[in-house]
Amino acid sequence: MDNNKSETSNSRRNFIKTTALAAAGFMIVPRHVLGGRGFLAPSDRLSVAGVGVGGKGESDLTGIFNGGKSDISFLCDVDDRRAATSVKRFPKAKYYKDYREMLDKEAKSIDAVVVSTPDHNHAMIAMAAMQLGKHVYVQKPLTHDIYEARMLTEAAKKYKIVSQMGNQGGSGEGVRKLQDWFDEGIIGKVHTVYCWTDRPVWPQGIQWPTAQGTMPKELDWDLWLGSAPYKPYVDKLVPFNWRGWWDYGTGAIGDMGCHLVEPPFRILELDTPISVECSVGSVYVDEFRRGYFPESCPPSSHVIMTFEKNKHTKGNLQMHWMDGGIKPERPEEMLPNESFGDNGTLFIGTKGKMICDTYGANPRLLPLSKNAKDHTKPKATRVPGDVEGHYSQWAEAAIAGYGKIALSSPFEMAGPLTETLLIANLAIRGTDVQRRRADGGISYPGRDIKMLWDKQNLKVTNFDEVNQFVKREYRKGWSLGV
Structure with missing residues (x-):
């Protein structure tokens, strides 16, 4: 390092x-x-x-x-x-x-x-x-x-x-408690993390609407578009469903990743990943044809991010991001009637496991019976x-x-946390690019790619086509000002 x-x-x-x-x-x-x-x-x-x-x-x-x-x-x-x-x-x-x-x-x-x-x-x-x-x-x-x-x-x-x-x-207090447990050495060094969400709860994997909507008089559409390419107004995009379109949103991981990935990113002192790979869910136009809608985020994805080994990890750490209802295998330490949750983060270490809900809330050790035991007094500094x-x-x-x-x-x-989530999105978008290239525009699920990330130069070194998404071109008249 x-x-x-x-x-x-x-x-x-x-x-x-x-x-x-x-x-x-x-x-x-x-x-x-x-x-x-x-x-x-x-x-x-x-x-x-x-x-x-x-x-x-x-x-x-x-x-x-x-x-x-x-x-x-x-x-x-x-x-x-x-x-x-x-x-x-x-x-x-x-x-x-x-x-x-x-x-x-x-x-x-x-x-x-x-x-x-x-x-x-x-x-x-x-x-x-x-x-x-x-x-x-x-x-x-x-x-x-x-x-x-x-x-x-x-x-x-x-x-x-x-x-x-x-x-x-x-x-929140939840992240502090997870920090205490980890610093105490209860779960040992971490080698695998799972983060999962039931998002999207908005439409994704769909075709851009063909019918132009009726613009509300109270909305300035040009200002709403801002840096994004100009398109005519369509119904049901504002105020929420923009999340599922690449021109405006960043999909499920953009919405929930900062809440679910933040605890391991902070506690394990992670940097941006050195590689990322994924597979995404597919959608059907009809019972015979799978659809390809590059403007829209996919309905589900499973992304694997690899982080370089540090003092808190056992070798290089693998972090799995799962959305669209995909969830990791249920931990064997959990009893059949114990809730796993629709959104959560699971740390797997050399000595044990710990889990939390969104925002790091409801932290608990696995098996859950461990939580009844006394542990050392809190060490991580508290804020409100x-x-x-x-x-x-x-x-x-x-x-x-x-x-x-x-x-x-x-x-x-x-900043680095957000970069990490957006690197995962590069893999998601890169999967679509690869599918088009391999299949002549026909989209099939399960075609994984593994991209190598150069943090210093902000680029993927082995799949140049996705680097167009690292820095998009703003619409004329709008600028980042740097």
């Missing part, structure tokens, strides 16, 4: 050991001592702007407001219908439809920006805010593309801003163990200033 990787690993480990500062408070110091753009005196309140303020954006802003010391000063959404609840809840907040106009006109009055839009617009909004010295909270997954994730990670450090990704389980804690630690850190308070999921952690 090179020195840079070692330093990064140690730094990430320190997130867990130092996050108690977020709960312990901080010293009140004069503004001139903190200095620089993007820094507030701790006695001040945080002026927050939300971009994408309906649905999850609404709950994000509510959590940040309830966390204390934050004023929701500006709201921005391309759809007035989705924004209505937030507009009513925060009547003093000024409302915009275009985030660019908001940042241009209100830059001096904004301290921090919350980005809760669809995946394809995360990066350019967050980058624009960071370049103005604004602290950012960005919903998971951090970005749509691998290149974007790398650029945001570097920008957070360059512009010295306080960053947090919206995977609230990273601040709920959704509000994830928000409040970011707000407190933003008020204190860059580098003053550690967080659970800053971009230094969230």
